[in-house]
Amino acid sequence: MSGAPTLLRPRAARKSFDDRRAEIVRKAASFFAQSGFDATTRELAAWLGTTQPLMYRYFPSKNALIEEVYEAVFLQSWDTAWDALLTDRTRPLHDRLCDFYNRYTDAIMHPEWMRIYLFAGLKGVDITGLYIARVEARIIRPVMVEMCAETGLVITPDNEAKLLELAWSLQGGIFYYGVRKFVYATPVHGEKRAMIEAAVDVYVKAWPK
Amino acid sequence: MSGAPTLLRPRAARKSFDDRRAEIVRKAASFFAQSGFDATTRELAAWLGTTQPLMYRYFPSKNALIEEVYEAVFLQSWDTAWDALLTDRTRPLHDRLCDFYNRYTDAIMHPEWMRIYLFAGLKGVDITGLYIARVEARIIRPVMVEMCAETGLVITPDNEAKLLELAWSLQGGIFYYGVRKFVYATPVHGEKRAMIEAAVDVYVKAWPK
DNA sequence: CCGGCTATTTATCGTTAGATAAATCTTACC
DNA sequence: GGTAAGATTTATCTAACGATAAATAGCCGG
Numbered sequence: 001m002s003g004a005p006t007l008l009r010p011r012a013a014r015k016s017f018d019d020r021r022a023e024i025v026r027k028a029a030s031f032f033a034q035s036g037f038d039a040t041t042r043e044l045a046a047w048l049g050t051t052q053p054l055m056y057r058y059f060p061s062k063n064a065l066i067e068e069v070y071e072a073v074f075l076q077s078w079d080t081a082w083d084a085l086l087t088d089r090t091r092p093l094h095d096r097l098c099d100f101y102n103r104y105t106d107a108i109m110h111p112e113w114m115r116i117y118l119f120a121g122l123k124g125v126d127i128t129g130l131y132i133a134r135v136e137a138r139i140i141r142p143v144m145v146e147m148c149a150e151t152g153l154v155i156t157p158d159n160e161a162k163l164l165e166l167a168w169s170l171q172g173g174i175f176y177y178g179v180r181k182f183v184y185a186t187p188v189h190g191e192k193r194a195m196i197e198a199a200v201d202v203y204v205k206a207w208p209k
Numbered sequence: 210m211s212g213a214p215t216l217l218r219p220r221a222a223r224k225s226f227d228d229r230r231a232e233i234v235r236k237a238a239s240f241f242a243q244s245g246f247d248a249t250t251r252e253l254a255a256w257l258g259t260t261q262p263l264m265y266r267y268f269p270s271k272n273a274l275i276e277e278v279y280e281a282v283f284l285q286s287w288d289t290a291w292d293a294l295l296t297d298r299t300r301p302l303h304d305r306l307c308d309f310y311n312r313y314t315d316a317i318m319h320p321e322w323m324r325i326y327l328f329a330g331l332k333g334v335d336i337t338g339l340y341i342a343r344v345e346a347r348i349i350r351p352v353m354v355e356m357c358a359e360t361g362l363v364i365t366p367d368n369e370a371k372l373l374e375l376a377w378s379l380q381g382g383i384f385y386y387g388v389r390k391f392v393y394a395t396p397v398h399g400e401k402r403a404m405i406e407a408a409v410d411v412y413v414k415a416w417p418k
Numbered sequence: 419c420c421g422g423c424t425a426t427t428t429a430t431c432g433t434t435a436g437a438t439a440a441a442t443c444t445t446a447c448c
Numbered sequence: 449g450g451t452a453a454g455a456t457t458t459a460t461c462t463a464a465c466g467a468t469a470a471a472t473a474g475c476c477g478g
Contacts, residue, residue, distance in 0.1 A: 014425055014474055036331060038247040040465065051427055056467065118327055121392045122245060132395045161398035162407050165386065168398075169408040172385025173378030180377070183330045186341045189370035189377075198371050198417075199378040206415035208407075223444055223455055250436065260457055265437065420478085427472065435464075442457070448450095 012050040021058045024048060029069045033112040037066055037119055073116050074131050077107055086142045093150050097143065097200045101174055102193060104139070109178040109192065118183060135171070136164070143167040151209040163208070170203045221259040230267045233257060238278045242321040246275055246328055282325050283340045286316055295351045302359045306352070306409045310383055311402060313348070318387040318401065327392060344380070345373070352376040360418040372417070379412045 015023070031047045032039065041062055045052040059065040085100045108114065121128045144167040148155055155163060177195050180186045188195075224232070240256045241248065250271055254261040268274040294309045317323065330337045353376040357364055364372060386404050389395045397404075 011473080012426065017425080020425080036247075038245075041467090042465080053428085053467075053469095054426060057425075062466065115331060118331055118392075121388075122324060122327055122331075124394070128393055129395055132389065132393055162403055164398045165404040166407045166411065168386065168389070169382030169404065169411075170378075171382075172388075173380075173382035175385060176381025177374065177377065179330075179381075180341065183327075184337055184341055185333070186338055189373045194371055195374040195378065198375045202375065202378075202412055202415040206411040220443080221456065226455080229455080249434080251434090262437080262439095262458085263456060266455075269437095271436065421476100423474105423476085425472105425474080427470105429468105429470080431466105431468075433465080433467105436462095438459105438461075440457100440459085442455105444453105444455075446451100446453085448452105 009046075009049065012048075012054070017058075020054075024055055024058055024065065025068050025072055028065055029073055029116065030112050032066065032069060032119070033115040037123065069116070070120060070125060070127050073113060074120075074127050077113065078134070079103070079107065083138055083142070086139070086146060089146075089149075093146055094200060094204045096146070097204065098197055100139075101196045101200065105174065105178065105192060105196070109182065111182045114178050114182045118179075136168075140164060140167045140171060143170065147203070147207040150204070151207050153208055159208075166203070166207070170199060173199050218255075218258065221257075221263070226267075233264055233267055233274065234277050234281050237274055238282055238325065239321050241275065241278060241328070242324040246332065278325065279329060279334060279336050282322060283329075283336050286322065287343070288312070288316065292347055292351070295348070295355060298355075298358075302355055303409060303413045305355070306413065307406055309348075310405045310409065314383065314387065314401060314405070318391065320391045323387050323391045327388075345377075349373060349376045349380060352379065356412070356416045359413070360416050362417055368417075375412070375416070379408060382408050 027048055028044060031044050035043065041055060042052045045054065048054075055062075055065060059068070082100060082104060085103070086096060088096060091099075108117075117128065117131075141164070144155070144163045147153075147167070148163065153159075153163075174196055177188060177192065181188050236257055237253060240253050244252065250264060251261045254263065257263075264271075264274060268277070291309060291313060294312070295305060297305060300308075317326075326337065326340075350373070353364070353372045356362075356376070357372065362368075362372075383405055386397055386401065390397050
């Protein structure tokens with residue numbers, strides 16, 4: 001009856017190429033975090049408030065967009081201030097570790113980061129291996145070194161593997177709190193800060209001498 | 210030229226209804242663990258060595274098969290002997306915990322279990338919430354109780370949340386070793402047994418008093 | 419206010435997914 | 449060894465996916 005086209009959705013506001021492109025990457029991150037990378041481009045378009053073919057003006061394929069999402073999530077979320085924090089021996093080790101893990105988890109412990117991290121890992125995406133290597137080089141190994149400096153334990157080829165895994169188990173214990181909360185949507189007990197405090201305390205108190 | 214049909218694959222051996230059905234569930238678990246639940250039924254058929262429509266004789270839909278895979282993986286992999294192990298106070302706590310975590314991780318730390326657990330969690334499958342609730346009731350809480358019995362700490366409504374999360378962080382630290390190994394295919398340092406030993410040691414030594 | 423540039427939409431293509439129906443092969447039993 | 453039951457395969461349908469091409473609409477300079 002009406003001469004106007006029956007649109008369920010208002011026409012998307014016209015934006016500059018760069019603005020639209022950045023918006024797609026940003027919103028695609030939260031969309032794929034929620035729905036997984038097998039979600040359809042039509043659902044993504046609905047999430048964006050546009051039509052499905054629009055993204056092909058900005059990215060040659062769905063996979064090309066996904067690659068950009070990986071880079072935005074994993075490569076642009078590392079604060080270089082963290083590195084100095086861990087090795088600042090003017091502060092007590094316990095404080096440094098709590099401070100670091102509070103800041104680090106503030107950056108990664110939200111649904112978007114955690115779910116994309118796991119989606120990408122299960123998919124076998126290369127960048128996750130690079131990310132874990134960076135975590136080991138810039139968190140795990142410094143934590144090990146600082147812990148041993150505190151207790152006076154000398155790191156040798158014989159005990160290094162065990163000590164690295166011990167530092168990983170601290171990291172993993174903290175990380176799994178976020179997995180339970182944001183991936184499994186399971187109730188956790190108390191605030192993140194208290195959990196970090198308690199876990200760090202155990203490792204500082206009982207790190208091998 | 211040849212009168213015989215050009216089959217790339219030999220005809221599947223004829224099996225009884227129950228045997229074939231059980232085989233599909235079993236092999237589907239390892240298939241979906243590797244390829245994710247969005248892998249196609251045709252790829253699954255190739256994995257099974259059959260044709261694609263065969264599974265529809267045994268399961269009404271792909272999702273119905275997936276549901277059975279969940280149950281096989283999560284509900285039938287719990288050894289009731291574990292429960293008694295944790296609370297056997299005739300043995301030193303450290304030994305009990307190492308023994309338990311070695312057995313428990315023997316059961317779950319392989320690609321099939323770990324990857325399906327994460328796939329299901331990301332997909333929001335109900336059964337994962339039930340599984341986590343069971344872990345908390347039958348591992349985390351007993352560990353907390355046994356630890357506190359050892360140190361003499363009385364569990365109160367005030368400290369319970371912190372203590373539960375501390376027991377969770379031990380579990381998570383151990384679990385993340387398997388995630389790195391089987392989900393991210395990242396090299397780990399040393400054997401699982403040594404990692405468990407070192408982590409348990411830290412928690413036993415520094416559990417709050 | 420007009421003309422062109424380009425962001426956005428409409429329409430559609432080819433492929434492949436899950437699923438169904440009918441045909442065929444294998445086994446068990448008399 | 450013939451026959452019925454049922455396990456497996458072949459052939460195919462419909463819907464939905466990623467992707468492309470052509471049409472439309474909004475903005476900016478003249």
